[in-house]
Amino acid sequence: MRAIVSHAPGPVSTLTIEDLPDLHPGENEVVIDVKACGVNFPDLLIIEDKYQFKPERPFTPGNETAGIVREVGSAVTELQAGDRVIGMKTWGGFAGQLCTDVSSVFPIPDSMDFPTAAGFLLTYATSYHALKDRAHLQPGETVCVLGAAGGVGLATVELAKAMGATVIAAASSDDKVAVAKEHGADEGFVYPRAPLDKEQQKALSQQIKDLTKGRGVDVIYDPVGGDYAEPALRSMAWNGRYLVIGFASGPIPKIPLNLTLLKGCSIVGVFWGAFSKIESAKEQQNIRELMDMFEAGKIKTRISAMYPLEDFATAMDDIAQRRATGKVILLTE
Numbered sequence: 001m002r003a004i005v006s007h008a009p010g011p012v013s014t015l016t017i018e019d020l021p022d023l024h025p026g027e028n029e030v031v032i033d034v035k036a037c038g039v040n041f042p043d044l045l046i047i048e049d050k051y052q053f054k055p056e057r058p059f060t061p062g063n064e065t066a067g068i069v070r071e072v073g074s075a076v077t078e079l080q081a082g083d084r085v086i087g088m089k090t091w092g093g094f095a096g097q098l099c100t101d102v103s104s105v106f107p108i109p110d111s112m113d114f115p116t117a118a119g120f121l122l123t124y125a126t127s128y129h130a131l132k133d134r135a136h137l138q139p140g141e142t143v144c145v146l147g148a149a150g151g152v153g154l155a156t157v158e159l160a161k162a163m164g165a166t167v168i169a170a171a172s173s174d175d176k177v178a179v180a181k182e183h184g185a186d187e188g189f190v191y192p193r194a195p196l197d198k199e200q201q202k203a204l205s206q207q208i209k210d211l212t213k214g215r216g217v218d219v220i221y222d223p224v225g226g227d228y229a230e231p232a233l234r235s236m237a238w239n240g241r242y243l244v245i246g247f248a249s250g251p252i253p254k255i256p257l258n259l260t261l262l263k264g265c266s267i268v269g270v271f272w273g274a275f276s277k278i279e280s281a282k283e284q285q286n287i288r289e290l291m292d293m294f295e296a297g298k299i300k301t302r303i304s305a306m307y308p309l310e311d312f313a314t315a316m317d318d319i320a321q322r323r324a325t326g327k328v329i330l331l332t333e
């Protein structure tokens with residue numbers, strides 16, 4: 001099988017495409033013939049050893065795949081060869097085959113094609129966990145989504161709408177705000193590119209407050225971090241929940257804690273990967289609910305671009321250069 005391989009920490013240019021031997025499952029594992037693999041921001045971090053997990057080399061990046069079960073381990077009873085599935089693993093996905101634990105493999109409905117499935121779970125499951133389990137979002141509340149046309153951002157726009165919220169989309173261009181509105185955002189605005197000076201930060205905060213008629217937002221969903229975080233926090237309503245998702249802009253913000261006191265608001269961490277292992281029964285329920293929402297047409301992966309596996313560098317560059325609106329997908333055949 002073909003696979004993208006990292007032999008040493010470094011940028012995308014250090015990756016190679018190689019022929020590797022076929023995989024075989026351990027007793028609780030499943031080998032999937034990968035048809036499509038989602039490209040995500042963490043794939044850029046992990047190849048440079050900048051992610052929270054640092055695999056031993058050589059390794060293959062890519063953590064969400066869709067395909068057909070090829071072989072199951074001797075203790076696996078819930079799946080069989082030929083099943084259409086999503087397969088998750090922190091790395092290993094940019095390849096013709098993925099071997100992963102059966103607990104990280106999820107059957108998909110017939111109505112879900114492989115590219116859609118490969119762009120589904122990481123974004124929607126993260127955002128659903130964030131809104132449902134961490135923010136306890138209620139119908140009628142207001143959610144402001146930063147990076148609203150990105151992978152997790154766009155999923156949040158759709159889910160927050162499906163959960164009955166009013167959604168404000170914030171992104172770096174008119175085109176991106178328009179995409180978020182196509183996916184259900186009620187309001188939207190363009191923020192400047194970082195670094196933001198004090199005046200720009202004040203204006204960002206005011207813009208969010210104005211869109212809530214001065215009341216402030218109930219939930220901020222922040223996958224961007226950096227200079228955007230503190231102004232967004234300053235725009236929150238009493239009892240607001242600020243969801244810490246990620247730091248796509250680079251710097252990890254340092255927040256003056258007195259703001260949480262003054263606003264009676266909470267800063268809430270979200271780590272979907274850990275949640276799915278520590279609270280796996282809740283996670284399984286969330287995935288069932290997401291599949292139901294998909295089948296009811298309430299949520300749908302937006303595919304920004306699809307590339308053959310050998311064009312992995314262009315696909316990863318789409319993410320690095322902020323060209324993607326929704327998901328970037330690699331096709332393995």
Ligand SMILES: NC(=O)c1ccc[n+]([C@@H]2O[C@H](COP(=O)([O-])OP(=O)(O)OC[C@H]3O[C@@H](n4cnc5c(N)ncnc54)[C@H](OP(=O)(O)O)[C@@H]3O)[C@@H](O)[C@H]2O)c1
Pocket residue numbers: 039040041042122126147148149150151152153170171172173176223224244245246247248249250270271272273319320321322324326
């Ligand atoms: N906590 C969790 O469990 C969890 C799960 C999944 C992902 N994440 C994190 O969430 C973040 C977003 O992931 P994603 O896969 O949705 O990424 P993505 O599709 O690339 O979206 C990230 C967005 O961040 C914005 N951005 C601002 N500055 C940027 C910069 N310098 N470089 C790239 N993007 C920049 C871009 O929107 P604008 O151009 O509109 O600013 C972009 O659309 C990442 O930090 C990822 O690690 C966390």
